Amino acid sequence: MPQQVRGVVSLKKGDPVSVETIVIPDPGPGEAVVAVQACGVCHTDLHYREGGINDEFPFLLGHEAAGIVEAVGEGVTDVAPGDFVILNWRAVCGNCRACRRGEPWYCFTTHNAAQKMTLTSGQELSAALGIGAFVEKTLVHAGQCTKVNPAAKPEVAGLLGCGVMAGIGAAINTGKVGRGDSIAVIGCGGVGNAAIAGARLAGASTIIAVDIDDTKLAWAKDFGATHTVNSRHGDPVEQVRELTGGFGTDVVVEAVGRPETYRQAFFMRDLAGTVVLVGVPTPQMTVELPLLEIFGRGGALKSSWYGDCLPSRDFPMLIDLHLQGRLPLEKFVTEKIGLDDVEKAFHRMEGGEVLRSVVIL
Template sequence: MAHKVQAVVVREKNAPASIETILVPDPGPGEALVDILTCGVCHTDLHYKQGGISDDYPFLLGHEATGVVSAVGDNVTEVAPGDRVILNWRAVCGECRACRRGEAQYCFNTHNATQKMTLEDGTELSPALGIGAFAEKTLVAAGQCTKVDPAADAAAVGLLGCGVMAGIGAAINTGNVRRGDSVAVIGCGGVGSAAIAGAKLAGATTIIAVDIDDRKLEATRKLGATHTVNSKDQDAVEAIQALTDGNGANVVIDAVGRPETYKQAFYARDLAGTVVLVGVPTPDMVLELPLLDVFGRGGSLKSSWYGDCLPSRDFPMLVSHYQQGNLDLDAFVTERITLDQVEAAFDKMHDGSVLRSVVEL
């Protein structure tokens, strides 16, 4: 049978997000039906709305979610009805060349539900990142569900489903930040702030936050930043070098994703240091660097996809750190809203007043 539920849909490019009745089928083989508890409002959802991901409208928005499994299809062993889960968009296949070489965090064939959710007239929906969680229920591949402790605050831990995991993982997985390292993070929105929290969790002792917004910089101090740099007022590279004995940071994370900020990251790292790009560039951006500088400075230039995470490994571990007080996920929840406030939450992204608005259902 199909379940009629309320959900947030965008029908065409730049159209307002609207509340619609959608039809969600019962799970088939390998699928899970999930009752959504919370879902964060992420920039990726805004990119879908604006046509920056694809033009496969209408989109069912939302993907940073927690929920409770209400039903599973045949051949599902990972989760069972009643399980509290965080949804993810890296349901690894176990069979592709990345999985076969033991690097499932780079899986090239992640799974989504086979069946389609639809509008009442039968129009098929494209769920954001294969999830579509601004809805009372959603249908996903069972591998997109990671079981976690139900005692943890759903609104906080659900943010591990995308942006917060991307930032933390950029530090601990991609950047391999170690105890005693110096780390600089350029861009202190949700992902950059999470990278700062990740650097603290990994044991970095000098953590430098760089942004042009003093409000964001002040907020990073609560997450672990030991120093802040407003790059409107001072040169970011010079400031980072000055705070690291003239050497540059061991790891510099670009959470903006522009040629200008990447160059800052490149020149602000120590010799043989690491640059991590986790901010997402647009297709038109081009980077130019002297090849001799790339050679002469050594080290590593890395890109971080979803924080190079494995949800089955990283989500429970980070939830445990949250419950022990080592990771302040509550700090990322700026406001708790309802489904009909999603469009207004998109507007708040532009003024820098929120890290995350979280829909509670």
């Protein structure tokens, strides 16, 4: 029978979120109901509340989550009730042109649950990133459930569902950072610091954190930055070059998503270096670069979608590395909160006071 649970909803563009009663249907074919144990407060959820993603209100917010599978629908074989899972928003289809050419991390037709969760009035909810996890239980496509080692704490495991995976993947999967490489990371919030942690994990020898906030730069050193640059105090491009023998870094990860920081990233890299854009720009933003410089510098200008991750491959591996003490996911958790505290957490996030607030259910 359908269940009624509490969840955080954005009813109208720009309005504070509210905790509402949510109706969760029984799972249909290919679907699963997951009892959410923890969910990180990600900037994407704030974008939904502000109408920056689309206008399909009301939204059931939350997507960076881990929990226990409670029930599955017909035909589900990869997960079963009782499994500890991280929720992902890239449930690969296996049939699109990206999947057929052997690049499922680019899947262009990812799966979501066919049924909708609703308010008690019957009004359908749009689940953030097809998940909707600021809620006691959620309905997702079974392919959105990635089984991992249950020894990991839910509040750290769930962070791999979005921001931390995006940053680690931007460095390792998209930027191809390897042993002895140099990397600069512009923007040292949750995603940027995850890129720093990923670069350290991959064996980079020079890891330069760039930000305008000394607090965030201190966080970056804790995650493995070997050098820091406060771009309020001089040209960050020149400062990064001074730290790399005048050349620039092999890879630059831009985790802000603004034209001015993207230009900095472009000129901050060495010849034949790689720029990775993982910060999300707004629709009206544009960037202008000298075409001769694009040709003359060579290398690659890349965008990183979800860290170019394959959840079934990357989530279990990263959880294992965390349990071995090699990936300090616990350092991303600034505070643990309840469902009623999400609006306050948005304000703390906007003020740069936290890396991650995590809702505990």
